[in-house]
Amino acid sequence: TAVQKKQRGFRCCALRAMSSYSSLLLSRPSPTVTHVELNRPDKRNAMNRAFWSEMVSCFTEISDDPECRVVLVSGAGKIFTAGIDLMDMASDVLQPEGDDTARISWNIRKIISKYQETFSVIEKCPKPVIVAVHGACVGGGVDLITACDIRLCTQDAWFQVKEVDIGLAADVGTLQRLPKVIGSRSLVNELALTARKMYADEARDCGLVSRLFVNKEAMMAAALEMAGQIAARSPVAVQGTKVNLVYSRDHSVQEGLNYMTAWNMSMLQTQDVMKSAQASMEKKGPESITFSKL
Numbered sequence: 001t002a003v004q005k006k007q008r009g010f011r012c013c014a015l016r017a018m019s020s021y022s023s024l025l026l027s028r029p030s031p032t033v034t035h036v037e038l039n040r041p042d043k044r045n046a047m048n049r050a051f052w053s054e055m056v057s058c059f060t061e062i063s064d065d066p067e068c069r070v071v072l073v074s075g076a077g078k079i080f081t082a083g084i085d086l087m088d089m090a091s092d093v094l095q096p097e098g099d100d101t102a103r104i105s106w107n108i109r110k111i112i113s114k115y116q117e118t119f120s121v122i123e124k125c126p127k128p129v130i131v132a133v134h135g136a137c138v139g140g141g142v143d144l145i146t147a148c149d150i151r152l153c154t155q156d157a158w159f160q161v162k163e164v165d166i167g168l169a170a171d172v173g174t175l176q177r178l179p180k181v182i183g184s185r186s187l188v189n190e191l192a193l194t195a196r197k198m199y200a201d202e203a204r205d206c207g208l209v210s211r212l213f214v215n216k217e218a219m220m221a222a223a224l225e226m227a228g229q230i231a232a233r234s235p236v237a238v239q240g241t242k243v244n245l246v247y248s249r250d251h252s253v254q255e256g257l258n259y260m261t262a263w264n265m266s267m268l269q270t271q272d273v274m275k276s277a278q279a280s281m282e283k284k285g286p287e288s289i290t291f292s293k294l
Helices: 002-015 049-063 086-094 101-124 140-146 174-182 185-194 200-206 216-231 235-249 253-267 271-281
Strands: 024-030 033-038 070-075 129-133 136-138 150-154 158-160 197-199 211-213
Touching (some): 024 049, 033 049, 033 216, 086 101, 101 140, 129 140, 136 140, 150 216, 158 200, 197 200, 211 216, 235 271
Parallel strands (some): 033 070
Antiparallel strands (some): 158 197
């Protein structure tokens, strides 16, 4: 398709300038949008040892990249992700190092904290992150998408908090973020305790995703269009909005207002406000404005 050809074209020219990873494929579908693709399609994008460290490096790079204004995350192949690669990761948890219980426990704590950062880094990234899910999104996949800002999925997508089925409580983000995302504590408890599948219609109805699409091609086209709309706005405004939305989620209204006051007392001192106001008065869209890099 035209969309796929366009993506391939940008990908070829972008990869030379971007870091390469074994579990991820980075590309630039447009000058200000970075596409991060889970790229182990032959393994159903299972999250192996490399993935957990590469995600941190990748999003740290993106956070510091002044060219990038929006991030799009998707999965290569037939599904989004099958979750943790148990064969590759089992030794970390099942055979931890340490001379006694205290030292073993200390090392397990370090391992879990390291894995938590794999998804927290998405939330800490000031650039908005859109995630596009097709097919299965299992276990660690739910941890990943709940750390993203906007969630889209195809009609054939399904979601599963799988951890209780493998004998553990989800420990890298789902139990903390999912209740903030979908609002119903009862539904969160049901999903986490039964490990049942949630299909696309229910995911949209409960607010896990905001839009459904008939297939991956339509979803990716819409995701790229949405990314372009966000990227056309002032990066000072967009990144400030994300940072304050995340802060407000975890604080009282008054604390959020106080943080916003401190934030905007400096961030209002930007040419972007005048440029945007001028374009609005001239009935021009934000895409007509050239904003400085941030």
